[in-house]
Structure formats: C-alpha cells, structure tokens
Amino acid sequence: MGDQENGTLLSGSEGRVHQIRQELEIILKSSAFRGSKRSQLFLRHVVERALEGCEEIKERSIGVEVFGRDATYDPGDDSVVRGTARDVRSRLSQFHLAHKDRPVRIELPHGSYIPEFHWPEDSPAAEVRQIAAQHVAETEPAKPAKAGPPRQKWWRWAAVCGICTLLAGVVLWVAGQRQTLAPPKVLERFWSPLVSVPEPVLICAPAPVSYDFSGPVRKRFGTMPPSSPLQVGPIRFPPDGIVYGREIATFTDTYVGQGDAQAIARFAAMLGRMGKPFELKTCLRTSLGDLRHTPAIVIGAFDNDWSGRETDDLPFVFSCNPKHLVRETGFAKRQWIPAKGPQGQNLDDYALISRLWDPSIGQYVVLAAGIMNYGTEAAGEFLTNPAYLAEAFRNVSSNWSKQNIQIVLHVTVIDKSPGGPRVVAMRVW
Secondary structure: OOOHHHOOOOOOOHHHHHHHHHHHHHHHOOHHHHOOHHHHHHHHHHHHHHHOOOOOOOHHHHHHHOOOOOOOOOOOOOOHHHHHHHHHHHHHHHHHHHOOOOOOEEEOOOOOOOOEEEOHHHOHHHHHHHHHHHHHHHHOOOOOOOOOOHHHHHHHHHHHHHHHHHHHHHHHHHHHHOOOOOOOOHHHHHHHHHHOOOOOEEEEEOOOOEEEEOHHHHHHHOEOOOOOOOOOOOEOOOOOOOOOHHHEEEEOOOOOOHHHHHHHHHHHHHHHHOOOOEEEEEHHHOOHHHHHHOOEEEEOOOOOHHHHHHOOOOOEEEEOOOOOEEEEOOOOOOEEOOOEOOOOOEOEEEEEEEEEEEOOOOEEEEEEEEOOHHHHHHHHHHHOOHHHHHHHOOOOOOOHHHOOEEEEEEEEEEOOEEOOOEEEEEEEO
C-alpha cells in the first residue's frame, strides 16, 4: 500500500489499521465533520478503500459508489467528487488545527483521492533522533578494555559538541523538506487592525429586498393550508393570474439571506472567542457616523450600499453589467462569472474579500461578499478559518498586517451548499 517515506500505511500492519479506523471514527464525529454527511461518506469511503489495499481511487468510482451517480456519468459535467474532496481537505485542516496531538494524522493530498496516514514517529523530530543515533554509532570509537586517565576523555566532549552541531543542521534541513503541519497564527494578524482598537466592531448586515402580497391576493388565489396557525402558505398562482402593483408590499429591512446569516454567525462567534465586543446593524440602519466611530465588517455586495462605496477604484470590484460578476480593474481585466448547469442550477460562485484602511472615515473596514449567497457564506468561513488564511498568506511578504488586502475566492456549489473556498486572485498593497 505504499511506503513509510511518504506517510502511507505499510501493508500487514494490523495495529496501525485498527488505529486508523479508530481515528477515522473520532474525526467523523468531530465538529469539523458533524455538519456534512457528504464529507463523512467521502472520507470513510476513501480511507476504507486505502486500507483494503487499493492503489488507485478514481473520481468516477467515488461518484458511483458514494454519491449514487450513474456509471456513465461525466465527471467533467458533474463536479460533486472534486467539490467534496476540497471540502474534506478543509475540514481535515480544521480538525488537525484543533487536535494537534492525535496518535495518527489522516490527510487527503491535493490532486489525489488516496488518503495518507502519518504517525508521530514519522515526524521530523523522529528523523533527527534516528540520524543522530546513527551518527553516534558510526563515529564513536569502540570502548577500550580499561578506561584511560580522565585527561584523555576530552575527545568525548568534542564529540558531543559535534553531534549538537550536526543535530541543529539536520533539524533545519528536515524542517525545510517538510511543510509545517500547524499553520501560522494569521487569524490574529488579519483581524488585529479591527480588534486592537477600544471601540466595538460593527457588523453591517445586508438588507435584501423582499415582497409580499396583500390579503385580497391571497383570498383571490387561495393559499396552501399552513401546518401551523402562525404560518402563511404559498400562493397557488394560475398561469393567467394577475396581481396589481398596489397589492404588493415591499420590505427592505426585514429578512437576511442564508449565506449572509451564516457569515454573521461566524464573525460573531470569532469576535466572541477573541473577547471583542461587537454591534450588529443592517446597512439601512448604519450611518456614516457609525463607520467613522468604529471599525466595521461589511457583509454582502449588491444588497449592501456600503459595499459599493468601499470598493470603488480597487484592484477587484463587483459589477452587474451585463451579468453579476467580479472583475479586475487593472491591465489583465480578468472576470469571474458563476456557471450554471443544464437545468439552470448554480454550479459555483465567487466571493470578494477586502480589508482596507479608509482615510475618509479613519477606520479599517473588512468587506466579505459573494456574487450570490454561496460566496458570502464561503467568505465568512474563509475569514474565520486559520488554515485558509495561513495557506493564502504563505508566500506573502511578512509586512501585510497593516496593508490593504483583496482576495477573490471560488467556491463549488453542491446540492445548494457551498464547498471549501479556494483563492483564485489576491492583491496586497
């Protein structure tokens, strides 16, 4: 099934197989996986297939055996496997970040559906111990039958110093060959401009426009029987039914979308863990004076007027002409437009994240918005997950803590739920 050099399981190791299965059950019951049945099924399938000795796991076989797709389905048109794999990698990162001392580590490498298994004894520290022991065995001379005078043992101290020097060099070499398991603490660095000031953070929620029908409309067309006296059933409109404008009521400060609500919940939970007070207002109830008084997290794009004010003349902006999209304003002029399936279903979404110093109000502002609700939810997950931030800033110069930042995210939509976000463009200045 592989070799120990790349961390995969050695065949015939029943103890390790049992240990992996125990760890798998713990991971699947953890908070990182508890909310996704799809990711649970995917991870259990690929781990069991690997333990059975499978040397290659195909995308099509996962689609058929895990997600019930027809054997003739085209993975190029149906990204359920790829999207779930990205989500599984994200959830594994969350689990390992919160549980760093587990006896075995299960990973799903990028570009592969075969999981890898790592044990503490395969870590760089273990490699250092093994190399050091081998060096001592090769360099220490055989013990004489009779010990010499104490003044003749000076070479032992020289040998110890040499071994220490060797160990230091080996540690640096091994660290350079292995990617650090735990991501750096970038969550605090990203949010420090907002949480380091004494004022509470303002969470500015979007205010999507919604409509309702007056009583005469419901009487004219009838409603489906509600399951509760407090509920209102949907209206059965006939194909030739007519509703007049005076019979439609408009609401602009009443409801919040699913993705917006998820993002708000994540930001609120994160600020609570940081011990940072916050205030929640909709964009219609947020004034310029509010933004001048406190740093803010602005959620939503097309249904939040403050987002449009903050994103003018930036490297990446939202646009709705002719379609809703994210576009680049510089020389490249790239565009990111969500794709639709053959039945009109949403296949993916894009989000734009911005952390900006606004000199006109004298405050830092973080904007998190998707073209649709899926992107907004993914932006909230990305900005509150240290693993995502660590990967995004891995190759960025170290002085980004107080700089302006924009990130474009892509997210696959699976059964009307967003998968793990992926960075497709980034600018720091």
